Amino acid sequence: MGADMEHIYDVAIIGGGPAGYTAALYSSRAGFDTVILEKMSVGGQMTLTDVIDNYPGFPQGIDGFVLSSDMQKGAERFGTKTMYDEVVSVDLKSEIKEIKTAFSGSVFSKTIIIATGANPRELGLENEQELLGRGVHYCAHCDGRFYKDKVVVVVGGGNSAVSDALYLSHLCKKVYLVHRRDVLRATKIYHDPIMKADNIEFCYNSVLGRIDTDNDKVSSVTMIDTKTSIKREVECDAVFISIGRKPVTEFLSGQLELDSGGYIVADESTKTNVDGVFAVGDVRTKVLRQVVTAVSDGAVAAHYAEEYLSR
Amino acid sequence: MSMSVLKVTKDNFFDVKNSDKTVLLDFYADWCGPCRMVGPIIEEIAEENPDILVGKINVDEEQELAAAFSVMSIPTLVVLRNGEVVNKSMGAKPKAAILSMLD
Numbered sequence: 001m002g003a004d005m006e007h008i009y010d011v012a013i014i015g016g017g018p019a020g021y022t023a024a025l026y027s028s029r030a031g032f033d034t035v036i037l038e039k040m041s042v043g044g045q046m047t048l049t050d051v052i053d054n055y056p057g058f059p060q061g062i063d064g065f066v067l068s069s070d071m072q073k074g075a076e077r078f079g080t081k082t083m084y085d086e087v088v089s090v091d092l093k094s095e096i097k098e099i100k101t102a103f104s105g106s107v108f109s110k111t112i113i114i115a116t117g118a119n120p121r122e123l124g125l126e127n128e129q130e131l132l133g134r135g136v137h138y139c140a141h142c143d144g145r146f147y148k149d150k151v152v153v154v155v156g157g158g159n160s161a162v163s164d165a166l167y168l169s170h171l172c173k174k175v176y177l178v179h180r181r182d183v184l185r186a187t188k189i190y191h192d193p194i195m196k197a198d199n200i201e202f203c204y205n206s207v208l209g210r211i212d213t214d215n216d217k218v219s220s221v222t223m224i225d226t227k228t229s230i231k232r233e234v235e236c237d238a239v240f241i242s243i244g245r246k247p248v249t250e251f252l253s254g255q256l257e258l259d260s261g262g263y264i265v266a267d268e269s270t271k272t273n274v275d276g277v278f279a280v281g282d283v284r285t286k287v288l289r290q291v292v293t294a295v296s297d298g299a300v301a302a303h304y305a306e307e308y309l310s311r
Numbered sequence: 312m313s314m315s316v317l318k319v320t321k322d323n324f325f326d327v328k329n330s331d332k333t334v335l336l337d338f339y340a341d342w343c344g345p346c347r348m349v350g351p352i353i354e355e356i357a358e359e360n361p362d363i364l365v366g367k368i369n370v371d372e373e374q375e376l377a378a379a380f381s382v383m384s385i386p387t388l389v390v391l392r393n394g395e396v397v398n399k400s401m402g403a404k405p406k407a408a409i410l411s412m413l414d
Contacts, residue, residue: 040405041348048344065347086405103407133384133401142343143384145371 008096009035011305012109014087015248016072017044018291019281020115022298023305024075030306034079035107037099039086043068044117045245045282046291048139055291067291083107087116092255092274110276111305114252114264115298117282118245118289123155125211128241135218136211140164140240149173150237153221155208161242162186162194168240169197176234178203178223206232211239247283259285270301276308315357319366321375327391332364333413334391338382340370345403346386352406363413388412 011027013020016038028034046052049064072082085101090112099107120138122128128136137143140154144167152172154165157179163186165177175197182204184191194200206223209231213219220235247263249256257265257273263286264279266272272279280297282289319327319336327334337353339346350367357365370377370385380389380396390398390412398412 040403041351043348047348050342050344064344084406086407133387135383137384139343139345142340142345145340146383 007108009033009107009109010309011035011111011113011302012037012097012099012107013113013115014090014099014251015039015044015115015117015281015283016042016082017115017117017281017294018046018068018071019117019294019298019301020044020113021068021071021075021080022295023113023115023278023280023302024080024298025071025078026299026302027305028075028078028080030302032306032309034075035081035083035109036075037083037085037087037101037107039084041084042072042082048141050141052291087251089251089253090255092277097276111278111308112276113270113278113280113298113301113305114256114272114283115280115294116248116251118247120241121244121246123208123241123243125208127211127213131211131213131218134216135213135238137238137240138242140167140242143238144168144171144240147172147238151235152176152238152240153178153208153234153236154240154242155179156242156244157181157183158185158242158244159187159190162190164240164242165200166190166194166197169194169200173199175200176203176236177201178206178208178221180205180207180226203232208239245282245289249283261285268300269304270297271304276305278305315361315365316354317364317366319368319376320373324376327364327366328394330364332362334364334366334389335409335413336380336389336391337365337367338370338377338380338385338387338389339367340385343385348403349386349388349409352409355406356409360413 010032011034013036016036024034046064047068051061053061085104089100091098096108097112148171151174153176155178165175169175205226209222209224211221222233266279266284270278278301280301281294384401387401
């Protein structure tokens with residue numbers, strides 16, 4: 001479906017994850033002309049999870065991919081349109097807001113709900129991008145199997161880093177878990193199993209200084225002790241980076257207020273500092289980033305969008 | 312898998328490689344989330360572009376092929392022309408980006 005210059009939507013939603021499709025469900029069900037712009041495929045980060053155990057109503061858990069496509073179908077039943085294209089920039093100044101896409105021109109709408117979520121955060125090392133998929137990885141569950149019986153480094157200390165390290169410890173010969181603090185941030189439920197894994201070496205108060213290669217493949221990393229500045233080089237075949245997420249907001253180019261972590265500032269009303277523009281799900285500043293809080297945001301945003309539209 | 316996408320194994324790989332058409336290969340696994348994101352896009356491309364031979368290679372079943380293409384991360388997309396690799400990319404990508412690999 002191409003963009004139509006004449007057409008002005010009531011609600012345009014950027015990002016087709018759980019927050020976006022819930023906003024779409026509510027607004028299209030309330031009779032508003034609603035479009036979702038999705039860059040790649042629906043579901044967002046949710047599709048990267050095999051089983052979601054903490055979304056209520058599914059006693060056996062639910063496959064993230066299935067839940068995503070069901071959320072899409074639910075919204076489309078009430079007339080939501082899905083447009084597959086990447087949003088390059090937005091213009092939020094006018095009454096009628098403009099969304100510029102990479103391939104199908106501009107989309108115009110009276111309100112915009114931003115549901116772009118977050119991507120994995122990078123370490124920022126010089127050769128990190130260049131080694132992506134060739135020894136530097138962000139998805140242990142996708143790429144761990146290519147390092148069976150090898151030595152790997154996991155960077156991070158939160159839930160996802162610890163669960164990655166645990167997963168890799170079953171496959172790999174040895175796992176170094178590099179964490180910049182002196183204690184894991186991961187919740188208690190992860191602590192017991194990881195302490196029992198005898199092939200995980202914990203490197204606390206450490207950061208990754210560099211990644212070295214041999215023959216175009218990762219061969220070693222250098223860790224730096226944050227207290228003593230002492231460097232330590234360890235041989236390894238891959239680095240799995242799991243240091244949290246980075247909200248997707250570049251396309252806003254400063255038109256919305258962001259917090260120090262780069263998240264869009266909006267309270268539980270999901271209202272941003274621009275009238276008629278809302279932020280929902282992981283891209284919004286909030287305490288708990290879960291599917292269940294994302295869908296809740298979606299419903300709230302649709303409510304306030306409706307209020308704005310009926311002024 | 313859609314009818315338009317060919318399941319590529321080491322048994323039919325020779326024919327795929329020597330196809331007169333441009334070949335788009337998707338190295339994937341069933342348990343990989345980003346692969347499942349790309350899967351429907353690959354099927355769409357196959358249906359809309361009959362002039363392109365689109366194949367999927369399951370890296371669990373076809374470890375030799377995965378190794379032959381140095382696949383260390385999935386999904387990996389490879390474009391072949393006259394048997395030669397002309398493009399290779401890793402990670403999930405939007406449809407337009409995959410189509411541009413075929414230009």
